[in-house]
Amino acid sequence: MFEIPWNVIAMQFFFGIALGCIFVLLSSGMSIIFGLLDVVNFAHGTFAMLGAYAVFVMISLSGSFVVGLVSAVVIVGIVGMIVEFLFLKPLYGKDPLLPLLLTFGLSVAIPDLIKIIFGLIGKPVNYPEALSGTLVLGSIILPGYRLFIILFTLVALISLWLFLKRSDLGMIIRASTRDSLMVQTLGINVSRIWTFGFGLGVGLAALAGAIAAPMMSATPDMGVDMTMTAFVVTVVGGLGSLGGAIVGGLLIGLVVAFTAFVAGEYSSVSMYFCMALILLVRPRGLFGEQGRE
Amino acid sequence: MQHVKRLGQIGLAMLLVGLISAGLLTALPATASAQQKTIKYGTMHPLTGAYAVLGRDQMRATEMAVEEWNAKGGVLGHKIIWVHRDDELKGNVAIRRAKELVEEEKCDFFGGTLSGSISLAMNEFACKTKTPYVAYCMSDMVLGSDQCEYGAAFMVVPYAASLAVAQYAFKNVGKKWFAITADYRWGHSLLEGWLWQSQQMGGQFLGNVYVPLGTTDFSTYYAKVLAAKPDFIVMNNLGADQTAAIKQASELGLTKNMKIFCTKTAQHTIKELGSAYNENVIGGMSFYYKLRDKYPGAKKFVDKFIKKYGAPPEQDGECGYVATNILFMAIEKAGTVSDKKKIMEAMQDIKYQLTKGPEYVRGCDRQRVQSYVLVKGKGAKAKGWDLADIVAEIPGDSIIMSCADNAKKLPFINIKLPK
Numbered sequence: 001m002f003e004i005p006w007n008v009i010a011m012q013f014f015f016g017i018a019l020g021c022i023f024v025l026l027s028s029g030m031s032i033i034f035g036l037l038d039v040v041n042f043a044h045g046t047f048a049m050l051g052a053y054a055v056f057v058m059i060s061l062s063g064s065f066v067v068g069l070v071s072a073v074v075i076v077g078i079v080g081m082i083v084e085f086l087f088l089k090p091l092y093g094k095d096p097l098l099p100l101l102l103t104f105g106l107s108v109a110i111p112d113l114i115k116i117i118f119g120l121i122g123k124p125v126n127y128p129e130a131l132s133g134t135l136v137l138g139s140i141i142l143p144g145y146r147l148f149i150i151l152f153t154l155v156a157l158i159s160l161w162l163f164l165k166r167s168d169l170g171m172i173i174r175a176s177t178r179d180s181l182m183v184q185t186l187g188i189n190v191s192r193i194w195t196f197g198f199g200l201g202v203g204l205a206a207l208a209g210a211i212a213a214p215m216m217s218a219t220p221d222m223g224v225d226m227t228m229t230a231f232v233v234t235v236v237g238g239l240g241s242l243g244g245a246i247v248g249g250l251l252i253g254l255v256v257a258f259t260a261f262v263a264g265e266y267s268s269v270s271m272y273f274c275m276a277l278i279l280l281v282r283p284r285g286l287f288g289e290q291g292r293e
Numbered sequence: 294m295q296h297v298k299r300l301g302q303i304g305l306a307m308l309l310v311g312l313i314s315a316g317l318l319t320a321l322p323a324t325a326s327a328q329q330k331t332i333k334y335g336t337m338h339p340l341t342g343a344y345a346v347l348g349r350d351q352m353r354a355t356e357m358a359v360e361e362w363n364a365k366g367g368v369l370g371h372k373i374i375w376v377h378r379d380d381e382l383k384g385n386v387a388i389r390r391a392k393e394l395v396e397e398e399k400c401d402f403f404g405g406t407l408s409g410s411i412s413l414a415m416n417e418f419a420c421k422t423k424t425p426y427v428a429y430c431m432s433d434m435v436l437g438s439d440q441c442e443y444g445a446a447f448m449v450v451p452y453a454a455s456l457a458v459a460q461y462a463f464k465n466v467g468k469k470w471f472a473i474t475a476d477y478r479w480g481h482s483l484l485e486g487w488l489w490q491s492q493q494m495g496g497q498f499l500g501n502v503y504v505p506l507g508t509t510d511f512s513t514y515y516a517k518v519l520a521a522k523p524d525f526i527v528m529n530n531l532g533a534d535q536t537a538a539i540k541q542a543s544e545l546g547l548t549k550n551m552k553i554f555c556t557k558t559a560q561h562t563i564k565e566l567g568s569a570y571n572e573n574v575i576g577g578m579s580f581y582y583k584l585r586d587k588y589p590g591a592k593k594f595v596d597k598f599i600k601k602y603g604a605p606p607e608q609d610g611e612c613g614y615v616a617t618n619i620l621f622m623a624i625e626k627a628g629t630v631s632d633k634k635k636i637m638e639a640m641q642d643i644k645y646q647l648t649k650g651p652e653y654v655r656g657c658d659r660q661r662v663q664s665y666v667l668v669k670g671k672g673a674k675a676k677g678w679d680l681a682d683i684v685a686e687i688p689g690d691s692i693i694m695s696c697a698d699n700a701k702k703l704p705f706i707n708i709k710l711p712k
Contacts, residue, residue, distance in 0.1 A: 011516040019510050120346040122536065124567030134546050141519065143544045146512065215544065216509050216537040217565045221343055225507060260513035265476040265503040267513065 007139040012261050013254070018146035020253020021153035022212050026226060027233035027245040028160065029204030035177035035240030036197035038096065039088065042103035044205050045227030046110045050076045051206025052218035053114060056123045065128045069152075072210040073203040080202030084195050092194075107227065111220040122219035149211055156207065157246065164242070173197055177240060205230070232275050238288025247286055332367075332630050333374045334359065334620070335394030336405035336613070337415075338429075339382035343533055344407055346561045350610030351405060351429050352377055353602050358617035368621045371630050380406060387411045391418050401630065404616055405429050407609060409451065409479050416444040425633050427616040429609060431557070433482060435658040436699050442637055445659035447616035448609075449579050450693065451479055452705055455486025457665035457687035458527075458556050458577045463494040466552050467524025470496060473514060473538060474529040476503040483529040483556045485705040499523050501711050504530065504538075511538040515545055525552040536565050543569035560607050563670055563680040571672030575684065578666050580611035583683050584649060594648045605678050611648050615661065618647055619654060652689065657696030662689040 026048060033041045041047075054072035059065060083106065091098040127145050135142040164170035176183045176193050184190045209218075209226065216222065233252050237244025252271050259270035278286065336355050338348035359375040367373055376398050380387035387406060394400045395418070403419070404427035406412050412432040419426035420441035428434055428446045431454065435446050462470070472487060474480040484501060491498050499521040502514045518526060526542065528535055535555060542548055548571055555562075558576025570576075582605035585592035594614060598606045606614070619640060624630055627639035641656035652663050668681035675681075694703065 005520060008516045008520045011519075012513060015510075015512045015516065019513065115345075120349065121561045122533075122565040124565055124569070126567060132544075141545065143512070143546070145544055212509075215512075215540055216533070217540065217567075219343075219533060219536075219565070222509075222533075225509060256510070257513040260502075260504075260510075261517065264514055265505055268505040268508060 005139070008261075010140050011142070012257050014140075014142055015146065016254035016257030017250060018149045018253070019257060020250035021149050022208050022249075023229055023233050023253050024246050024249030025153060025156065025204050025208035025211065026230045027237065027249050028157070028242055029201040029208070030230045030234045031201075031237070031240055031242055031245040032173075032177075032204070033198055033201035034234065035242075036173065036180075036201075037084075037088070037092075037099075037194055039099045039103070039198075041201070042100055042227065043106040043110065043223075044103075044202070044230045045209075045223035045225065046107045047076055047080060047202040047205040047223075048209030048212070048226045048230075049111065049114070049218070049220065049223035050079065051209030052125065052213035052222060053118065053123065054206060055210035055213055056125050056218045059125065065131075069207065069210050072206045076206030077199040077203030081195050081199035083202075084198035088198065089191065089195070107223065111223060114220040118220070120220070122217040122222075124217050125213035127214040145214065152211065156204075160204075160242075169193075169196070173200075229271070232271050235285055236275050236278050238285030241285070241287040241289070244285055244287030251286075330371050331374045332371045332402070332624070333376065333398065333400045334617070335398055335400035335403045336375070336377045336429075337380040337387055337390050337394070337403070338377060338405050339407050340379035342382055344382055347407055347559065347607055347609040348379075348382075350607040351407065351613040354598065354606055354610035354612075354614035355405070355617050357598060357601060358614050358621075362618075362621050368624045369628070369630055373621070376400065377405070380411065382408055382411070384408075384411050384414055388414055388418065391415055395422050395424050400424070401633075402427070402620055404620070405613065409433055409482075412446070416440060419443040423633055425620070425637055427620050429612045429616055431479065433478075435660040435696075436702050440658060442634065445616075445619075445637070445640055445654060445661075447619070447661045448612045449663060449665055449689075450660065450699075451482035452486035452489075452694075453689075453692040454556050454577050454579075454665055455483045455529075456490050456692040458554050458575075458667060459487050459490035459496070460494070460687060460692075461575070461667055461685050462525055462527075462552070462554050463490070463496050466554075468495060468497045469499055469522070469524045470527055471499045471518050471521045471523040472501040472527040472529055473511070473518070474501055474503050475531070475534055476505050480529045481710060482705075484710060485708045487527055487529070487556070488708045488710070489704055498711075504534065506534065508534060509537050511541045512545065515542065515547070518547075519545075523551070525554055528553060528555040528558075530555075531557055531559065532562065535559075535562050539566055539574060540569050543571075548573050558668070559609075560605065560678075560680065563668075563675070564678075566670075567675070568673040570670035570675075570680070572669050574670045576668055576670075576681070578608045578668060579663060580606075580608040580648060581666050581668050581681070581683055582606060582678070583668075583681075584666065584686075587686075588646075588649055590646055591648045615647050615652075619643060619645065619661075655693075655696065658699060660693070660699075662693055664689050665692060 030044050051072045054075045055068040058068040058071040131144045131148050133144045180190050233248040237248025255270050255274045256267050260267035338351045340348045359373050378390040380390050394403050402425045407430045409432040412428040412430050412434050415426050416434050426444050431448045431451050432446050434440055474484045553574045555576035563570045582595045585595040623636050623640035627635045640654055644653045654661050665687045667685040669684045670681050
């Protein structure tokens, strides 16, 4: 057998962070939807899958990866807003299971629709040639695309943070997650905020799917695992907490990466162990607020 | 309380996701009416889920074979009624479907499936009901005590695929190898084959990582591979797992300067991978449609399939086509549609040439003895279905152990798998 040098550990850390970045984008969207609408979006991974197909289509049409990424967020975000407006809105204030069942239905129907449109065989998504190289630091090899994922996620999160903290709309969204009734009494149309918030949440899911697509191809069934991962990260980070989604996503990414390194066969299940442990110690997740309505 | 309620909702949601991934929520009904002077053949395929594209080709090729036989008057004057079911690639569903086919639909013969473990259960069911079963998938069915006189296997035995690819790799590429293996019985069987062939040809095994099914990020495994510095990497996985593994190997630049051998690959995997499946990626298949340039039978089969369905058949489709044909050929040879034992005896040592070179079904264990094809990707030069070129066709007799060895699971039972 061979000895494990430190550079391999460093690479493992890097891969874990890059993987965690995808989880962060995925679960940030789910957290926003949770926080704003109290909806367990069962179709979250399905919207991520739509993001992967959107980036495939838009790259085919425009030839630009960046245009593909931005378009995926916008297109799927708009689809999300239409879904919220047409199907979810009538269910607010009724049994909380109804939105869950609706999104569950979407998670079954949308992949089948994609299979009809695009066929059973997945679609390859290629990133630009400029990102295909590797950065070599001594004996550490860092793939360019993973570096891009980390930097891109950082930019996306800073933009999201600035939007939520500094813009009027962002502040209304934050206020609505705290007390939507109070926001409504101030004369703000909360219903539109919900629609926008749902679009923003699924747009982030689409971004996660679009950014992950070059690593695995776009396939109709890819959303199932992504939904599961989003649930785990959201629970670990704390329901409805954006900070929790970020810390939770990175934590789960690192747990999966290092488990893959020491005991590969347990890498998938390691995230569930991690979730169970955290829930035992801190039932509301790492950043979940106690008693928050 | 709100928090607890939300957790409860998430729990329910996770349960539903689990049910989806377990494939418990979908089923496809099918019906067929019985007619006089008919025989009934029922097949099962994974028509939903991750391997639906392979299941679909199994189904299509079976349909094509049945239509061809009916067009020439059926078998011994009996029209063939064909019914099929979606087994969802789940053991429990497959058993229900098999019971439907044999006990409710009153099928005289049944076949199909894409999972080795399901084929074992089907074989057991065939033994109990004395209904001939032809397996379409890679299966250990012919090994040890699992087989009875009512089962026959038409895809290669898993270890045979490993022997074929390993012989080529050690001869043409190098000796040092590292494996990435799907963590279930099929992946382990492939690894056993590689380890044995490595011992025979002086290979140097540097290590293996077991990867759970459905893994989407393989980069976390590659740091270990890079540290080992092998001459080539072996992929003992399939489908979406193989797609992600090769995509990410390409991302790390591994496909530019290292060979990757996929013990079993698939046409749709190469298509999905696009430029990542380049000339450094070599995969094994029991059939690739470019064999039509070599064998007239392959040309006839492939051209007809493309004309009917718009795309060349996967190896799983070819297997279904051959299995269906051999079943009906055995009935004709036996001269009876009702004496099942006699039909299975007629299948033994049956010689034929359908889609490849001359082949036969071995008398001692009713295993189809067939060649294994190695293809090399075309990467960015791929266009349409021109995805790969054949680099070798390994003869069937050179990669299958004797029946006596198979019965004792030799020599692989002596291979100690790495932890």
